[in-house]
Amino acid sequence: MLKASLSSKVDPRDAKLSMAHFYVAFTALLVGGLAGLLQVLVRSGKFQLPFGIGYYQVLTVHGVLLGLVLTTFFILGFHLAAVSKTSGTLTNKQRTVGWIGFWIALVGTVMAAVMVLLNQASVLFTFYAPLKAHALFYLGLTLVVVGSWFNSAVIIMKYAEWRRANPGQPSPLLTFMALINTLMWCVATIGVASTVLIQLLPWSLGIVDTVNVGISRTLFWYFGHPLVYFWLLPAYMAWYVVVPKVIGTKVFSDSLARMSFILFLLFSIPVGFHHQLLEPGIDPAWKFLQVILTFLVVIPSLMTAFSLFATFESFGRSKGATGLFGWLKKLPWGDARFTVPFIGMVAFIPGGAGGMVNASHQMNQVVHNTIWVTGHFHLTVATAVVLTYFGVTFWLVPHLTGRTLTKKMNKLALTQGILWAVGMTFMSGAMHAAGLLGAPRRSSFSEYGGAAQAAEWIPYQIAQAVGGSILFIAVLLMVYIFINLAFFAPKGEQEFPVGEATNQAEKAPMVFENWKLWLGITVLLILFAYTIPFIDLIQNAPPGAKGGRFW
């Protein structure tokens, strides 16, 4: 079996396309990580940025590069490799579409980056109107999204081709999961594309004078929440399918994995109002409805947690573990491909719990826009998700470049994961604590006119600087490992681990492949949650806002 999976390597031509995405992603990690370091240093109050660089310019670099560029490029590269591996090499036409998408997205990234560096777009990665960035910044972001649509088309074409060639068969699990994430992305990006193309671009070009803020924010958050699930689902792909193979066991249940992905597709989109709970202009009953829909993702999350721990436990027991937690000892802690994503899984437990606080109709008011929120998503996206991406990188990059992960690199990779965990415990912990005391997010160092309350936050900011500095060392290590695996590691064959289902005989129900049904329900839920409040926002719209450049 090992032989079979080794022999079906990702074709070198597809590998090149994937790797192109990873070069961009890890460049973003390096520069974005440096920005993160500068932020924690400035916020400690002991350091000032040189050359008149503004804090918010640095923060825009950090958010755009890590929140948008690193994630999107890594995911597209991973999707392509996973689909090529499990559904077969891309056709020349598919690969060409993929390359076109890559170049469009890269040109867009460079355009947006240049505008940020010229200080023409210090609007942070959420670019809330009516802060008005340069038109080329919006155009650049549009191109990133358009490029991602080309890559989405590749995944959809390959999936359709596989289904035609294998009638009546459920698609390979990794392909199925990549397809779900792709479909969710396509439905979600309609929102951000609409506000950018219809509202922000014409306004920044001076074609219209004002912008409707309520509508722009609603379109943005229609996209913004599924965005975080777009980051998360590739990590779930690795947790469900790759990690079991790495530790030497089977996928707990193929069908349940598919079902949980479908539930994520349904409940990730009609929920953007939980980011707008404290906003005027939206009726609280509609906010509450979306809060309920938000919480329904608890169900697939519980399924995921169960299946992961069941996998670990049954593996441990098969190795003779006894007692309630004896199986923990049997896990391959020395293998970074397992341990680093595992640290991510552990971080997701407090991360998820904090998310439930944030999404609660009333508790949100305690933490909204405090640094607690930043602490929260550094556990979810910046630990659970990125450590899993790193765990994938350790085998995927050498697999694609025809090299191997050496013992020495594996050790460095473990060190990297542990440093990340330690640094993040300090930084995120201090952010959570300071947030509960009221310290705001997205704020440069300030004594707030000598207010006694603000003085209490400063020790926590120093703790964040300590944690952030450790994190930055971990970032440097990761970039070093990536460069080694891409260019210098010894030539060889590195396995692309794809787990098989425990019960091969039990075929996944074909209803899971019925996209008319699932996309239909997705659209109905969106219409249900958004139609009336959206019409309200249009009908009761105030005069538009002129906005401008305030930095």
Add this chain to the structure above:
Amino acid sequence: MHMHKFEKIWLIFGVTALLVFLTVLGVSAFYLGNQPPSCLATVDPEKVDTTAPFNEPGLKKVEGKDWDYELVFVAQAFAYTPGDVEVPLGAKVKVIATTKDVIHGFEVAGTNINMMVEPGYISELVTTFDKPGEYLVLCNEYCGSGHHMMTSKIKVVE
């Protein structure tokens, strides 16, 4: 599709806990009236200074309403008007705010007073100041280069 017995128990337990949790949130929202600030009124952002009540920012006693005072704030980059204000201890106050330019936050540190302020919209929230002291008002939504300097002060006095 087969589901393990333990997984069924786990999911039944989880979903029940979720339903209880959502019921608590719902009762709190619709029965006890603990809704997040969601005012539906609008204002022309260009005419804030001449539109009541924003033409007279500050604290005003009111009669015949569910609250005793109205506290009006106007936000603009990078300041609030009034820059500081005194509120009598124990007063039930409706805070009313809007902005003349971009989006701002309105947070009173150490309390649950927290809302978004958006151009064209009026934000409202009713609260009782029942602990004396000096409270820092700050902007918690990025609004430009002076964002972290944007403050006001509420003194709750006997």
